[in-house]
Amino acid sequence: MPDSKGRFGIHGGQYIPETLMNAVIELEEAYNHYKNDPGFNKELTELLNEYAGRPSNLYYAEKMTKDLGGAKIYLKREDLNHTGSHKINNVLGQALLAKKMGKTRLIAETGAGQHGVATATAAALFGMECVVFMGKVDTERQALNVYRMKLLGADVVPVTSGTATLKDAVSECMREWTTRIDDTHYCLGSVMGPHPFPTIVRDFQAVISRESKAQVMEKEGRLPDYVLACCGGGSNAIGSFYHYIEDKSVNLIGCEAAGRGIDTFETAATINTGKLGIFHGMKSYFCQDEYGQIAPVYSISAGLDYPGIGPEHANLHDTGRAQYVAITDDEAVNAFEYLSRMEGIIPAIESAHAVAHAIKLAPTLSKDKIMVVTISGRGDKDCAAIARYRGENINE
Amino acid sequence: MSNIANAFENGKAFVPFITCGDPDLDTTARCVVEMQKAGASLIELGIPFSDPTAEGPVIMEASLRALENGCTTDKVFDMVKRLRTELNVTVPMVFMTYANVVFSYGIERFCQKASEVGIDGIILPDVPYEEKDEFDGICKQYGIDLISLIAPTSDERISMVASSASGFIYIVSSLGVTGVRSNITTDIPSLCAAVKAVTDVPCAIGFGISTPEQASKMAQSADGVIVGSAIVKIVAQYGKDAPEYVGEYVKSMVDAIR
Incomplete structure (x- = not known):
């Protein structure tokens, strides 16, 4: 029998294309393994204290x-x-997890640019490739953050579809993830999306x-x-x-x-x-x-x-x-x-x-x-x- | 059980897709009539959604145009009713849309209406096996098949997904979103063989197919071939004059796989 996972009351679940199902299952398994791993947690705490302040x-x-x-x-x-911003808390956790999973590339959506900057920062620190999707409207109202991401070595892709804001950046990120899964971790920035993201991001925040x-x-x-x-x-x-x-x-x-x-x-x-x-x-x-x-x-x-x-x-x-x-x-x-x-x-x-x-x-x-x-x-x-x-x- | 099985009884099935309401529902209806005339075995009708996360730019833009032009779920139901009652369309038809379009209408109300107007199945790309119960039970009550999808990344999930499938199985040819591709790199014969090993439900391949050569190659492994973006592009190019060109294109694809 199908088993819907990651429910909060009636909410949550995994409403995503079949193409991504094994990717989120792999992520869930990796997270369940590392979340109680003393070595992982020691490394993360050091990063949070020594690097993020x-x-x-x-x-x-x-x-x-x-x-x-x-x-x-x-x-x-x-x-x-x-x-x-607080975005770095989650990003350091996810980037470390992605690294342990053998991923070499991070993709992320961003609205104000804070999550994009945090992801670009972690990618620079861990020597990973980074692509940030950002609504065209947002790239204009948050031009400074676009420059910061580029300075940190990330590619910033302006998203022109729909309202060209955060929701469209999320959609575009999902599309990109279905295109390239093997080496790529989708570093989701909020407590949303399919299970296990709402739980992972919550735990790191x-x-x-x-x-x-x-x-x-x-x-x-x-x-x-x-x-x-x-x-x-x-x-x-x-x-x-x-x-x-x-x-x-x-x-x-x-x-x-x-x-x-x-x-x-x-x-x-x-x-x-x-x-x-x-x-x-x-x-x-x-x-x-x-x-x-x-x-x-x-x-x-x-x-x-x-x-x-x-x-x-x-x-x-x-x-x-x-x-x-x-x-x-x-x-x-x-x-x-x-x-x-x-x-x-x-x-x-x-x-x-x-x-x-x-x-x-x-x-x-x-x-x-x-x-x-x-x-x-x-x-x-x-x-x-x-x-x-x-x-x-x-x-x- | 719906009539979908009929679509796979006379050799390889050609399954064209069209976004409803682009540029308007009258044009969509005339395109569907031409598709049937040209030999389509099963027709996929896309109900536009504002944020279609499994679509590439061609179908995404068509969806947004349709919504801007006032297309709604109720108007699509009306068009299907007209196809069945006035325009003599008898081939099986399935809806392709997103979970929220069905959920917000009310799953039961949607299925009841779909069944009334003569729809045989529903494809929801954002409802994987793990979430299907919520929809499938009600679909079955109304004689509608909820179509299962299998992707190149499905691996050990294939037997689980395929063994609970009904109607037909939609095999996704490639990673990524819908859209024309010059090269499909997935090992399609192996993927189809893995599906066929666990089920007798017919399988059709979609995503990225646009030329008669590609279709003919795909039809060697599967029971049917699905084409969406290439048709939606023709509609975008010719607008209200599209039905004739869509018919010609569908005929060329049908000829290639039979």
């Missing part, structure tokens, strides 16, 4: 806390990682909550009341939530990109506007029309501009364990500017969605509440786009 700080945002006048706010500083839990216990002697993270596909969010899932007193909040608003068509807020479907290898929630055609989503943030959400998040939503809120472009841009001036920290526009919700939520909570907000990446890459949003043209 972990553990990342849990920083008490004192000025922001006082300004908002409510809950005590801590920022989990994934922006301080090498390459400037879970370092965020493993650290933050220990850090907050050390600083406060207790668990936080709220954990906030921005959520597109959901890799930094699941990493931020994972070790708190069993701690029912901790409220988990994912912040989706509402774009111009969830009552408009220009939105990427999947939980808030999508419905159950099957796409990109998984069953989950997707923005789509009545005939199941995937919607051309929109967000100012290239990294959250995706019509789906990882299957584990879909299940956390179904069970009510996590809550998913929608943040508009305007709110995110205000938060981007707010954190820059208030704490001297320029967050990625993706992360600014989580900051925006913290700005709304913190003042409604009493001062004895504790909130951890993940700053998934740094915002240097976004400065030109935000300047444009404010009507200012700057040359990068």
Whole structure:
């Protein structure tokens, strides 16, 4: 009897062409072998600590806390990682795994370019070939990251099909993988796609909550009341939530990109506007029309501009364990500017969605509440786009 | 059981594919009529999907054109009904689309409608053996075959996939996505032999085939030959005038394999 694997409640599974089935089975077997291998884990921990700069700080945002006048706010500083975002956590794990599997070539999709940069970085470090697929629209709004990837030795392929954004980059990556499997590992950047990717990426990103839990216990002697993270596909969010899932007193909040608003068509807020479907290898929630055609989503943030959400998040939503809120472009841009001036920290526009919700939520909570907000990446890459949003043209 | 078996009863089967609604459903219907006239044994009707991850650029672009021109699942059902009731199309027909098109319509509602209008099978390239139960049980209730695919990478999965297959088996000739290829490097005779060793269900080869020479070579190993992108290209080139050219092309391919 067929056995559907990798389910989170009703979500997940392996909805991919037969051509790729043996590749994902091989990956699952390799991962199951190495995930408990002391040698592999020692090597990965060394890379994370010595190369990527972990553990990342849990920083008490004192000025922001006082300004908002409510809950005590801590920022989990994934922006301080090498390459400037949480993406490196997953990429170092997958690249090491790929190397152990004898793969010599990494392919990856990227939206904002952060995952592409991280993959290009790992490929350079491990001496692997690297091809990054990026929507044409995104190559234009994230030109700096395109240059960084090329500098690191990767080929960047602009994808012109469909909406020429993240979903099309994922589709193109899947097409490329079916063409060349033997020597190639698809280094998927989020907790999405067919099993075992949502599990592998979650496990590699879970370092965020493993650290933050220990850090907050050390600083406060207790668990936080709220954990906030921005959520597109959901890799930094699941990493931020994972070790708190069993701690029912901790409220988990994912912040989706509402774009111009969830009552408009220009939105990427999947939980808030999508419905159950099957796409990109998984069953989950997707923005789509009545005939199941995937919607051309929109967000100012290239990294959250995706019509789906990882299957584990879909299940956390179904069970009510996590809550998913929608943040508009305007709110995110205000938060981007707010954190820059208030704490001297320029967050990625993706992360600014989580900051925006913290700005709304913190003042409604009493001062004895504790909130951890993940700053998934740094915002240097976004400065030109935000300047444009404010009507200012700057040359990068 | 559906009528698909009939398609393989009179020698080698030629199976043309067309993307429904490109440039419009009336042209698609006229193309299907010409395909039957030219000797097609079984016709694959593509219901366009916005993000067809198993397709190369030719079929992907045709799908997007069809959607832009207003093609929907319901309109495709209406066209099939017209083919069966008004246009005397009697050859077996199968849908080729993606899981979400069927799932979002409601699997049962989709199968019921498909069966009502006269569809014999469904090909879903993003539903592998591991996920087929969700669809296959309902398909069977409505007498529709869910077509199984076997790829050059299937290896030890072949017997598992083939032994549960019904209708016909779609053998994917090459790695990668759909599209015309000048050279097919897979060892097709061995792949077909491995399939035939475990099942009597007929097998047809697709992906990358466009010339009568390629088709004739493939037909030596398999029971049928599937051609998609080459036909979709003709439709893209001639638009509303395509049916005549599609008919000519299908005839040349049918002649090559018989």
